[in-house]
Amino acid sequence: MVAAELRDVTVHIDTGRWSETVLDAVSLAVPEGRITALIGESGCGKSMAAAALTGLLPATAQRSGQVLVDGTVAHGRPELRAIGYAPQDGVTAFKPGEAVGAQLRDLEEIHRHWSVERACAAAGYPAEVFDLLPRQHSGGQIQRAALAAALLPSPRILVADEPTASLDAENAYRVWKTLREYADEGAAVLVITQDVPMLAATGVADRMAVMRAGRILVEDSAAAVAALDNPYVQGFFREG
Numbered sequence: 001m002v003a004a005e006l007r008d009v010t011v012h013i014d015t016g017r018w019s020e021t022v023l024d025a026v027s028l029a030v031p032e033g034r035i036t037a038l039i040g041e042s043g044c045g046k047s048m049a050a051a052a053l054t055g056l057l058p059a060t061a062q063r064s065g066q067v068l069v070d071g072t073v074a075h076g077r078p079e080l081r082a083i084g085y086a087p088q089d090g091v092t093a094f095k096p097g098e099a100v101g102a103q104l105r106d107l108e109e110i111h112r113h114w115s116v117e118r119a120c121a122a123a124g125y126p127a128e129v130f131d132l133l134p135r136q137h138s139g140g141q142i143q144r145a146a147l148a149a150a151l152l153p154s155p156r157i158l159v160a161d162e163p164t165a166s167l168d169a170e171n172a173y174r175v176w177k178t179l180r181e182y183a184d185e186g187a188a189v190l191v192i193t194q195d196v197p198m199l200a201a202t203g204v205a206d207r208m209a210v211m212r213a214g215r216i217l218v219e220d221s222a223a224a225v226a227a228l229d230n231p232y233v234q235g236f237f238r239e240g
């Protein structure tokens, strides 16, 4: 069953100094028990698609089309708050002036689903840096902390924006394994990623959606996308 969905979503951003259509009639389904990988060139709108799905579009954005959760139209952030979200810049997942470990403990207390220990082990976030402020973390450490924070409430729908971008191969593998296990438990997982050769080699993603210039070019099983005779798509499957 499709847990979350963008249906014909167009997002136009007008900052006053410039304006741009960042999503152009995007339809994207995120089914239960599956990992859907969203791929595409830099700036094509992947993070905007995640923002539309989680109700976190910039204030300057105008959106048309629909966001659906379990087939019901959601009208904004309050209805989409239950979707777990690990942002591309992990620092933004935390308050700046408080140690990350303490903030994770607060989430554990509020939600009472996963323990901090379980979430940190799943994300590979090391306990040694618990007492540091968000900005005192390395890029890879705060990215893993943000994933731990997103997992703590045990959301049925999880959106992770480039969760392995700053990680070495071993930690990246651990994160992919965690996401696979999480989807196997029934969650609907959407992952924005550049790790396409790794996904192809391990078969960890079930589905892929490819974006270009604000549009979805193709959305299909990972195997079908990998087999597409399209130079833009094939470019993502080659080792950089």
Ligand SMILES: Nc1ncnc2c1ncn2[C@@H]1O[C@H](COP(=O)(O)OP(=O)(O)OP(=O)(O)O)[C@@H](O)[C@H]1O
Residues within 6 Å of the ligand: 013, 015, 020, 022, 040, 041, 042, 043, 044, 045, 046, 047, 048, 049, 058, 060, 088
């Ligand atoms: N807060 C914002 N306000 C206005 N425009 C934005 C904002 N964030 C992103 N954009 C614009 O929206 C477009 C899509 O950006 P987006 O971040 O979704 O790309 P992306 O595919 O995730 O790129 P990357 O792989 O580099 O992270 C870009 O043209 C970008 O300049």
